[in-house]
Amino acid sequence: MSTLQKLSMIVAASENNVIGMKGDMPWRLSEDLKRFKRLTMGHHIIMGRKTFDSIGRLLPGRTTVIVTRQTEFEIEGARIAHSIEDAISICGQDDAPLVTGGAEIYRLALPWVSEIHLTRVHTMLEGDTLLPEIDWTRWELVDRSWHASDEKNSFDYSFETHRRIASPGAQSFIR
Ligand SMILES: NC(=O)c1ccc[n+]([C@@H]2O[C@H](COP(=O)([O-])OP(=O)(O)OC[C@H]3O[C@@H](n4cnc5c(N)ncnc54)[C@H](OP(=O)(O)O)[C@@H]3O)[C@@H](O)[C@H]2O)c1
Numbered sequence: 001m002s003t004l005q006k007l008s009m010i011v012a013a014s015e016n017n018v019i020g021m022k023g024d025m026p027w028r029l030s031e032d033l034k035r036f037k038r039l040t041m042g043h044h045i046i047m048g049r050k051t052f053d054s055i056g057r058l059l060p061g062r063t064t065v066i067v068t069r070q071t072e073f074e075i076e077g078a079r080i081a082h083s084i085e086d087a088i089s090i091c092g093q094d095d096a097p098l099v100t101g102g103a104e105i106y107r108l109a110l111p112w113v114s115e116i117h118l119t120r121v122h123t124m125l126e127g128d129t130l131l132p133e134i135d136w137t138r139w140e141l142v143d144r145s146w147h148a149s150d151e152k153n154s155f156d157y158s159f160e161t162h163r164r165i166a167s168p169g170a171q172s173f174i175r
Pocket residue numbers: 010011012013018019020021022023024025047048049050051052054067068069070081082083084100101102103104105106108129
């Protein structure tokens with residue numbers, strides 16, 4: 001029997017779509033980290049090997065699926081996938097797996113993603129890693145909240161949730 005399942009993506013991006021700089025994120029947003037924890041806790045998180053390297057450890061309470069082309073790559077306690085399709089199927093019966101970046105893995109996963117949790121960081125800055133192009137006319141904004149910067153959050157930011165407007169074969173994956 002095949003299972004129809006949701007796949008979400010979670011990402012923070014500046015106004016000019018920067019998501020990374022020199023292997024890290026170019027801001028400190030404590031509330032974004034809390035939101036990330038809340039949405040990912042108990043679920044599979046799919047990430048590229050470079051994003052795993054930048055985090056430097058497995059995140060507790062989640063099953064990390066690392067995507068790499070390296071056939072010998074192993075991390076104790078993580079699942080390893082050699083394609084985005086393998087990564088998605090490793091998520092099994094999880095009802096809310098998430099793609100957690102970076103840019104290469106967002107680009108590969110986007111065709112299967114039906115929901116995007118975007119933190120829009122309200123600044124323009126330089127970076128070396130960009131959010132892949134997304135045709136936002138095909139997505140519906142279903143939730144948005146704006147927040148001011150403070151001592152623990154370096155810029156104003158908005159939490160947004162976007163759902164893909166139904167189009168055949170695009171918003172879900174079938175196993
Ligand atoms: N703002 C955010 O929300 C956010 C979230 C996550 C990450 N980031 C940032 O994004 C940056 C990292 O992103 P990135 O795009 O450079 O790297 P990435 O997507 O994290 O990882 C790239 C790696 O994924 C593997 N890979 C890519 N395509 C593959 C394929 N078709 N099959 C198998 N494996 C494949 C390769 O690993 P191997 O080289 O091992 O083969 C590749 O080097 C960092 O600056 C990080 O801080 C930002």
